[in-house]
Amino acid sequence: MDKNSLFFQAFVYLSAAVLMVPLAKRIGLGSVLGYLLAGILIGPAILNFIGSEGHDLMHFAEFGVVMMLFVIGLELEPEILWKLRRSILGLGGLQVLVTTFIISTLSQLFFTISWQEALALGLIIALSSTAIVLQTLNEKGLMKTSAGRHSFSVLLFQDIAVIPMLAFFPLLASHQPDIAASAIKETTWTAGLSGWMQALIVFAAVLAIIFAGKYLINPLLRIIAATRLREIFTASALLLVIAITLLMTQVGLSPALGTFLAGVVLANSEYRHELESDIEPFKGLLLGLFFIAVGASIDFDLVMQKPVLILGLVFVIMTIKGIVLLVLGRFFRMKLDQNMIFGFALSQMGEFGFVLLSFSLQEGVLKKEIIDVMIAVVAISMAVTPLVLLFNEKVIQPRFGKKEKDDERESDTIEEKNPVIIAGFGHFGNTVGRFLRANGVKATFLDFDSERVDLLRKMGFKVYYGDASRHDLLRAAGAEQAKIIVLALDNLEKRLEMIEIIKKHFPNLRILVRAENRFDAYQLMNSGMMHVYRETLDTSLRVGTDVLKMMGFRSYTVNRMARIFLKHDEATIKKLAAIKNQEEYVASAKEYIEEIEKVLESDRHDPELQNDKGWDEESLIADAGGVKPS
Amino acid sequence: MAKLLILFAHPVFEKSRVHKRMVNHVRHLEHIHFHDLYETYPDLDIDIKKEQQLLLEHDVIILQHPFYWYSAPAIIKQWLDLVLEHNWAYGAKGKMLTGKKIFNTISCGGSEEAYKKTGRNRYTIPQFLAPFEQTAHLCNMLYLPPFVIHGTHRLSEADIELHSIQYLQLLVALAHNRISEEEYKSVTYLNDLLPVPEQVQS
Known part of the structure; x- marks a missing residue:
């Protein structure tokens, strides 16, 4: 059988998921870890079922993250987002700045790399994984807690921060750009335009999404809903997300951010629940696929070659990130138990790390050796996040974090x-x-x-x-x-x-x-x-x-x-x-x-x-010897 | 022309013989508003404003009901308690009902003999109706003698029919102001103004 045929691949992925996810859930590890384990299982390290498409898969599955942000946006009315502004800008901004600063300084001190490389590494490492964190917290029902909301704020800021980072990275280039990699660089509308033109186009695109969300999409959805064809509604929901993704990619913005914005604008729409429930299964499957891809992408050969370096890096980076988060969380008056969840949840590196790493390769910001190691580190840190949260929940919380009420509300x-x-x-x-x-x-x-x-x-x-x-x-x-x-x-x-x-x-x-x-x-x-x-x-x-x-x-x-x-x-x-x-x-x-x-x-x-006897006079009539009522 | 309001109260009208026939004769008369309290207010929550408005629109108020336990069914009491508000129906500022006529139309199982000092019930019907009379008095209304149908348990359909026609006649007479003050003051029951043949009465 052709290992690359679509059906065989689908069979492999689905069976890995169907096997591992319920198993992981059963033993209390959560679905994310289940998917990651499924990925490791079918990845090159163990069964090696993944064919040549494995590489593109992650790219495709990132679409699940885009959908997730759309759904999150739908659940977040603009007013709530506005209320979170302090948390997004303050906490998110500080997290990125402080983490970048500490990591850059340390990597400059301990490794022989240039300051540009150190800064690039700092920025990459500062980012956490929206997909892993939100999915895990959601599954644990923690999204509405203050830890959940602060995590969300920080992730949102990071997602926004990726855009200037992508613009900024070429300035850090100190090596020959990887020709092979830059050849596949996508062409966008904004490529080759001057800076302010780019900014203008980006601004226009954002405005277009807000305008369409407010005045166009709703009437369109009404017409579509009137057809009473459920699948057409699903198709339009998908079309919406895909269209925004395309537009955002064209103007050089993160698609996740664009769909998130569209979601927020549509949060007040009467079709919000329909949109949500239509996108939900796709989102779930693609996210699952994404996690599988992350699991499969862990290069165990490399880990075997440099176990101390890689695992050490994972441990050190997660510890530093966690400490920064804990300190900032304290600073933002989070209760201890919430702060612990917050710190542990965001301590990994994320999918944007992959993006920035491969971008660094294209632009010649980082050396290939560093990137290979870092890719393994990022993947492993993502994979251990559910474990770390579990450890916090089962071991640390019961001992230290006295159960404080976990919701500001x-x-x-x-x-x-x-x-x-x-x-x-x-x-x-x-x-x-x-x-x-x-x-x-x-x-x-x-x-x-x-x-x-x-x-x-x-x-x-x-x-x-x-x-x-x-x-x-x-x-x-x-x-x-x-x-x-x-x-x-x-x-x-x-x-x-x-x-x-x-x-x-x-x-x-x-x-x-x-x-x-x-x-x-x-x-x-x-x-x-x-x-x-x-x-x-x-x-x-x-x-x-x-x-x-x-x-x-x-x-x-x-x-x-x-x-x-x-x-x-x-x-x-x-x-x-x-x-x-x-x-x-x-x-x-x-x-x-x-x-x-x-x-x-x-x-x-x-x-x-x-037979209701209320006010019945039959017996009286009988006593009186009178006529029976007819 | 006087306008008549019948406040009708019968918890099991569907089982009634006497009232059913009486009501059938009078409910569609001109100048008469037949108001079925139990049907309108099955939960006994009386619409006070609406009831007061009805009172203002009519000149003669008739409380038509069976004579349960020497009084009216519960909804009549509820109606009196709620509708006759202080400073509306009575009290220093309560003059809204002044000059209106009111009386009870009653059916009872006992004979006229039973409602005598020497009878089983020891008091006369007008004596039992004292609370109604005093209520009317306090509201500056004229309390007319009752219209009474006795011995309902023994009445034949024909007799009920005759009493119903008598009642019809009374209401027509009242509507056309055919009864003078002296006339109704001279009788114990309004029935006496429009007598039926002697052997009908039981």
Whole structure:
């Protein structure tokens, strides 16, 4: 079989991913490490399955990073970005400057290289890996924490900083440019133009993206959405990202930055979720491919030849970068545990390192020997990042980092000590909340959906971001002082988890819990819940009530009957819940039918349901010996 | 021409014999607004503004209901509690109902004999209706004698029909101002102004 055929290659990559990623996740290493391991496995070091395309692959897979930044942009409204400006410019700027300075100085001191080379190395090493960091933090659910947001700010600054670096690198050239390498240099629109013309074109391109995002893309998406062809919408989402990538490449800007910008502009669009979910799978696969490529690109032959040098460099560089980050993080008032995550997360070198390294080769900034070593160092540092974070999480944090609250947003919940806590501010929770608010009862809301939190805050609700099932967050939200908690989350697992935590930590809190259906209700009742509210019950009874009214029934009677039915149904479910075996929840179709049968049976045997005796005068009439009503 | 408002309260109207027939006779009359309280407010949350507006638009208010436990069904009480607001219906500034007429139209199981000092219920219907009379008085309204249908448990359909026509006649007379003050002051029940044949009464 041709090792280079597309299908064989796809087969190799996919099977490596399918094999290694679940395995890595299973043993708690995270998906990024899984992909990296898959890459190492199929790379030249072990199975050597990667054909001649291996080299271009990384280039192609970098498109995953571009997509990732688009998705991140979509999740980041311009206002949030504006709020991050201090963190981006201050923290990001300082990180690049300080790291570059220290690394350049040290490399000049310890190696015999020119100051130009030292500076180039410093700049290259200062950059971290957007792909690895964001993917890992995302997977650990840390993106919304202050460590996550600061990491993001720094990465964003670095991504921007790459542009002037690319312009600046040729000035550092002290060797013969690599002819072979410069021959493949891409031609862009801006090539050969004067500096200010280039700047003008870049500026125009950025403006074009903002303008298009604000006024063109939305109407276009509306037209496309109106076709109701899902795949065409996906195609347009892809087209959008690819078009921006092309434009950015042409004007010499980073495509990742361009799509990020487009994402931010589209963050307020009504199609944001569709765009996000359409791009998401491509992004995921390409990112995975990118990580595999990084893993496969580690040159183990070279590592074997110079193990001390390469591994030593990895260790020293990551330590220096980490220390700089920790100091800066402290300076930016990050709490210790967050600062640790921040420092460890950004301590590696990144994909832009590869770009700058090969660019240095073209421009004759660095010698080939240095570049080869550095490529290995960058790749290894990327590969060990998930391990380092894992080490921090499992070994360092439990010992030193006392668990401080990891979200700046959460800190404002501490002031809020309301008698009622509502967990989950979706359709269910917000109706409860609105009703309470209309009656002047203050409630603290917890929600895990940060967009919703922001939106509702704008509307004047006190909504707080956080995983409501964490007992420290509950404590911060005032669960010790509160009297009542309403569990309105739409995820049953989360609700059950919360019930256990509340019973354990806040036994005095009365729990009112939402249930989706009867089976949910059984489960909740069996976990000791007294106040279970099925979301389908009241509404369907209201429909039934209205049907009867339209059929000509008296509305007061129907209302009474609905209330009687409600009570009857609640009683029935309590009875049936008691009979239910803890393990028998599987709502198979057959069981559902049996369930309905029991319920209907119980309806039939409740005399009150069939015959309301309210104001009945039949017996009086009988006593009076009068006529029976016809 | 007087405008009549029937505030009708029957929690199980669908089971009623007497009121169903009475209502069928009068609900579509000119100058009469038939207002079914239980149907309009099944949750007993009375729309106060709307009810007050209705009162202002009419001259004669009729509380039509079965005589449950010597009084009216709960929604009538709810209605009185909520609609007759201080400084609107009564109080120093509450003059909105001044001069309007009001009375109860009642059906009860007991015979007229039962509603006597010597009878089973020991008091007369007007005595039982004292709270309504005083309410009307406080609101500067004229409280007319009640229209009463006795012995409903024994009434035949034909008798109910006759009483219903009697009620119809009464309302037409009221709408056209055909009853003088002396006339209604002279009777215990408004029924007496439009008698039905002796053997109908039970």
